[in-house]
Amino acid sequence: MTKRCRRCGFENDDSHFFCQQCGEALDDDVRLIMSYEKMKKTSAPSKQTVSRNDQDDDFVPVKREEKKKSHAVLWALLAALVVVAGIGIYFWLAH
Structure with missing residues (x-):
């Protein structure tokens, strides 16, 4: 079984968590953890703007x-x- 990348469309082996072509996270759980870790690292003190992408399912x-x-x-x-x-x-x- 293969996993198709959301970003580039490359077909990856089922055992991979990241796309071999572009590096995008293939599993929803991994994408959620990565976006959470990225959000923790950004620490703008006052006016932090977050733009919502309609294709971004894990917006927090x-x-x-x-x-x-x-x-x-x-x-x-x-x-x-x-x-x-x-x-x-x-x-x-x-x-």
């Missing part, structure tokens, strides 16, 4: 974690402000 949108980090910083600043205000009020009332 990128999750953005920026808002969670900014909320944590705001909460830390608010807590520090409360502590400083509390110490100030304590010394103001003590005198």
Whole structure:
């Protein structure tokens, strides 16, 4: 049995995971793992654009974690402000 490459159409032996002609992944599972690993390696911090190809069956949108980090910083600043205000009020009332 043979596997036909999606990219170039070359017929490969069933035992191969990659096309012998162009190097494209032949199995859907291998393509999914490769796209996941590629997505993990790309680390654009803010405006990361992902273009969707209609022929790309394993498109996975990128999750953005920026808002969670900014909320944590705001909460830390608010807590520090409360502590400083509390110490100030304590010394103001003590005198």
